[in-house]
Amino acid sequence: MGSISIQKDVCFVPKICPDVLVQILCRLPEKDLIQHKCVSKDWYFLISETCVPIVSANTSLCGLYFHTLALSDDMSRIQSNSSFDAKNFFFAELSKSGDRQVLEYVSLESGSDDIGVVEIDKHAKNLLDCCNGLLLFRKPSTRQYDIFNPTTKESVTIPYSCDSYCDAALTFDPCKSIHFKVICIPNFHLDAPKWLDMFSSETEKWVRHTLHFDPVHIDGSNIIKEFVSLNGMLYWVLASNNLFCIDLNLVSAHAIDLPKIERASLSSSIGVSMGHLCFAQRERSNISIWLLEDNNQADGWILKYSIRLDYLLDCLMVVQFRLLDEIFWFQPYAIHPKSYVIFLGTARSIISWHIKSIQFKLVSKTREGMVVPGSFTPVLTYSRCIVPLKSLGMRNFRSNQL
Amino acid sequence: MSNQSESPNPTSSSNKITLKTSDNEVFEVEEAVAMKFCTVKQYFDDENNNNVTSGTSTTLIPLPNVESHPLAILITYCKKHLEIKANNADNKKEMEIDMEHYEREFLKNVMPQELTELILAANYLNFKEALDFFCRAVASAIQNKSVEYVRKFFGLESDFKPGEEEKLREEFAWSFEGVDED
Structure with a gap:
């Protein structure tokens, strides 16, 4: 925002009332806002108690934490068309792989906001x-x-x-x-x-x-x-x-x-979507998204969206994600808290799905021989x-x- | 500056509203402009509700917290704002470019002391677009500046006890990377 500037080195008349000052401070980058707590005691409390809650309410989603796992030789031989027993072995191995998983972070922010860089200890298991x-x-x-x-x-x-x-x-x-x-x-x-x-x-x-x-x-x-x-x-x-x-x-x-359309639900994810509890569920032939209304009772579930799985996969093929070879599973992984986006995933990728426009974006793809054990x-x-x-x-x- | 903005409703554009400032100056402004000042709009609506029979054109609205100088500038800004909006009704991007250009020019002619008056007036009038613009201008003036610069800018003195500020700076060390030292 270099375009708007006022004259430098001026003593600004300090008559501004706190609510206007809050409006000014809340337009600063987060780093500046926290620094300016050191200006005076009044500013310290104004920023801590008023600005930070306002800014916090407006923060958008920055990224996703997930785990990846390097497949053992036995596991990497198993594919989606392998035998039932082989797949069972695969899932059993996956379920007890917690100690060998590596923590990953993927940013969802565009641009190079330096505060967005999140350093993580990859081996924090x-x-x-x-x-x-x-x-x-x-x-x-x-x-x-x-x-x-x-x-x-x-x-x-x-x-x-x-x-x-x-x-x-x-x-x-x-x-x-x-x-x-x-x-x-x-x-x-x-x-x-x-x-x-x-x-x-x-x-x-x-x-x-x-x-x-x-x-x-x-x-x-x-x-x-x-x-x-x-x-x-x-x-x-x-x-x-x-x-x-x-x-x-x-x-x-x-x-x-939990709400149900079909008898067997295969896998699901819960999260917050636009201030409501959201339950995204992979069923046999659909992916359904439910919101829980305020009463916290089973009759509070509202079906927000449901889409046929084959149609969704067709759309995905069109955008060339080449998913077929990696469909061990395909399920909701996470829910975007501030927009109508669901994160779907397979064993090797995480894809963001904008529900209404049916637009997809590849968020992360693992290297060869690695899986996202998102179902575990x-x-x-x-x-x-x-x-x-x-x-x-x-x-x-x-x-x-x- | 001639006002050529075309209002979709011809009767409302012909209606004038009279505003009286704290220094007893009287401004006659078009209804479309006055309605951008939410405080005026509220007063105006209340008056109309209370007194349905009285003609709207005779209303005089007192503004005891606003002086004539900032009000004149705000009226000019508001007219220009409406004009740019009307000229680019179907192109939001163009509108934003025009608006940014106008705002840049606007700031060149505003003294810092005036800006304070303008902010206070816009805040009292609840003129959202102007207040947003002025707050953005001040925020960008202190963006990436040192704590000392900000104190000077707002005419403030540190009231921390010795050692307290250092302790805070240590605690917020992550936020102090890459500040302009001017």
Whole structure:
């Protein structure tokens, strides 16, 4: 924006009221905005408490985190037309390959915004969750969780909540609060008491909560460890084809049925789309996209879109992705939170699909001999967050009389 | 500057609205222009709702927080804005190019002190396009500048205790890469 400039070296009359100042500051690049916290105390609080939430609400999707795996010789011989047993072997190998997977990041931003460069440790094998710009890692060697902001390169470490390791989810909404929560979720065995552990960066403590819900027909094991947090709720899909919903403020839980068109759903992804919980599902002959309305009940599912799979694949062939040889699976991998885009994937590629215009774009393709085990390890959406983790997450400046 | 913008509704273009500033100057502006000032529009709509029988053309709207000087500039800007919009009704890209060209010229003639007055007036009048433009202009003036430059620009002094600012700078170290040192 070099075209608009006003005269240099002027003392600007400081009569501007805070709400106009906010409008000016929110038009600055994120780096400048954070720097200018050092201008004065007023600016510090104005930027931290007003500008950052506004800017955070407008951040768009920056990229995707996913994993890749180098195939063993045995596995690379197996193709989509191989025998049933061979394919079973392939999937079994894939399901226990967690330790050998490599973390990858692909940017979705155009242009060379230098703040968009996300440095990752490729061998950080234990990425558990990603929520509004923060990543949650597990560090088995020290029995800790690591919360990391790739933009500010800050990290915070917290201990495990209990002796045995559990799945964990991260919730963080910079528009509502500067604090994050880590929720540690054991598998719900039918007869065992049900509980979860919650860590809040506000109290810096783990608290165990007992859950009360109807255990009938719930199989607590979750196949894909894909967690979605939205408006104070945490969601994930259970093996028994339920959506598990936890209200994190009341710490109450319930499960609702997932929507179905056909009997067998092959694979699915959940995420947020335009402020609603979104469930994208690969069925035998369709891909369907459902949104959950506000009531969080099974009758709240609305079928937003459904497209025949053969038609979708035909469109893809036209844009020459040459998918046929790699169709071990073809399924939704992730959901774009801010536009009508679904990320679809095969064993070797991730493709963005603009739903209404049926436009496709190749997002990432693996090298020869590598797969994206997207049906076993979730693909996570990443949008930048500029909230400094330590100063705001872990201590309160105002009470320290800054 | 002659106003040649053609309004789709001939009756509204002939309607004039009278605005009275804090320094008691009276401006007669076309309704299309006045309606861009949301504060005026609100006042105008309320008046019409309360008093259906009175003629709209006689309305005088007081603007106790706006002086005549910035208002005159804002009216000129608004007329030009509407004109450019009308001339490029079917080509958004052309409109943006024309608008950018006009805005660049506009800033050459505006003194920094005036800009503050203009921002305050546009904010009070709730004239969104102008306010957006002025905020963009100020933001681009301080973009990629040092904290010291920004303080000088806004006439502010640091009120941090010794050591506090250094601590903050250390914390936000990631944001301090590649700043212009002027």
